[in-house]
Amino acid sequence: MAAIEILPNIYSVGVVDWNVRNFHGHTYTTQRGTSYNAYLVIDENVCLIDTVYGPFAQELIDNIKEIIPPEKIDYVIANHVEADHSGALPSVMQHCPKAKILGTLKCKEGLYKHYYKDWDFQVVKTGDELKLGKRRLSFIEAPMIHWPDSMFTYCPSDSLLMPNDAFGQHFATSERFDDRVDQCALMDEAEKYYANILWPLGAVILKKIQELQKLNIPIKMIAPSHGVIWRKDPGKIINSYLSWAKGETKDKVVIVYETMWGATEKMARKIASGVEAEGSEVKLYDIATSDRTEVITQMLSAKGFIFGSSTHDNDMLPNIAAFLEIVKGLKPKGRQIGFFGSYGWAGGAIAEMQEMLKNCGADFTAAGVSFKYLPDKTELEDCFKFGSKFSKLLK
Numbered sequence: 001m002a003a004i005e006i007l008p009n010i011y012s013v014g015v016v017d018w019n020v021r022n023f024h025g026h027t028y029t030t031q032r033g034t035s036y037n038a039y040l041v042i043d044e045n046v047c048l049i050d051t052v053y054g055p056f057a058q059e060l061i062d063n064i065k066e067i068i069p070p071e072k073i074d075y076v077i078a079n080h081v082e083a084d085h086s087g088a089l090p091s092v093m094q095h096c097p098k099a100k101i102l103g104t105l106k107c108k109e110g111l112y113k114h115y116y117k118d119w120d121f122q123v124v125k126t127g128d129e130l131k132l133g134k135r136r137l138s139f140i141e142a143p144m145i146h147w148p149d150s151m152f153t154y155c156p157s158d159s160l161l162m163p164n165d166a167f168g169q170h171f172a173t174s175e176r177f178d179d180r181v182d183q184c185a186l187m188d189e190a191e192k193y194y195a196n197i198l199w200p201l202g203a204v205i206l207k208k209i210q211e212l213q214k215l216n217i218p219i220k221m222i223a224p225s226h227g228v229i230w231r232k233d234p235g236k237i238i239n240s241y242l243s244w245a246k247g248e249t250k251d252k253v254v255i256v257y258e259t260m261w262g263a264t265e266k267m268a269r270k271i272a273s274g275v276e277a278e279g280s281e282v283k284l285y286d287i288a289t290s291d292r293t294e295v296i297t298q299m300l301s302a303k304g305f306i307f308g309s310s311t312h313d314n315d316m317l318p319n320i321a322a323f324l325e326i327v328k329g330l331k332p333k334g335r336q337i338g339f340f341g342s343y344g345w346a347g348g349a350i351a352e353m354q355e356m357l358k359n360c361g362a363d364f365t366a367a368g369v370s371f372k373y374l375p376d377k378t379e380l381e382d383c384f385k386f387g388s389k390f391s392k393l394l395k
């Protein structure tokens, strides 16, 4: 991706990673790839805001060279330590060794523990400013959105917020702005990003957005570190974040199961019919063949989840176990969870699923249904009734 001017003398100099399909240690599938965005402000002093993932360092430097020689960079703002944004920092600093890096105290500590370099580092906190010439930049600490070191950079003269990971999308595209891409794909990726990375941090995000609103700073453009820049209607993504952070849901149930010989799947389908009969939206996933990232995205807007597994060695099956391990970490407060599954001579899957999720913040009022071997007609009717009862509980 070549450098482009997003505002007078402010350039997007980041890179597109078209081929990445797994992120965060295979916890997130990035079917549409991603981008690592960095921004260059040209003024009396030159400032680079964030870098990119290490393997793309040369492309970043080549993009900067399209605008100025990299040795002219005076400041590098490190909004976030994580490797997808700081990986190219050592290469950048080789070009401008006298540049000062600015970031939070946690950022200073984190960068040292990543790269073991004694760079000139200035710790900044909320309200601090950096004067570049005609423009100035200010900083807003944003701890746990989504690392302790995270920070937003704001340019008051352009009402431009550069919030690093917040408001991002893993969305590789040759376009740079929200109004130039398919809106459904954009919001799908923004929601997926929130659900899979930020969901457990809803309370922190809500507080931070409210803090921004109290500061009453105008925001005309949001330039995140992944995906496209929000310029058409930045309020749209802010409102979506507010809704997600508040845990707003709809009358929707996501059923996720794993089956050994098909009995648990029969139960799943009947439970889904019971949910549907009450007018609730339902999504059904066999987790052994489904994309976990997509399933979690669907769960974000659901009021209830129903998890099923056949019993194997007195436990749940391995794919649902791996999935529930992720769900546990999401801390889906305010949601209802039900359970079901078929067993042979001894049960155990439901108890193990409940044990895994007992501290996740969701409610187990709906309990569960389990049957021996293949469910007969009456037992399938009980599955239908369970789905129906579960759906009623949510209303």
Ligand code: FEO
Residues within 6 Å of the ligand: 080, 082, 083, 084, 085, 146, 147, 165, 225, 226
């Ligand atoms: Fe937290 Fe995009 O890294």
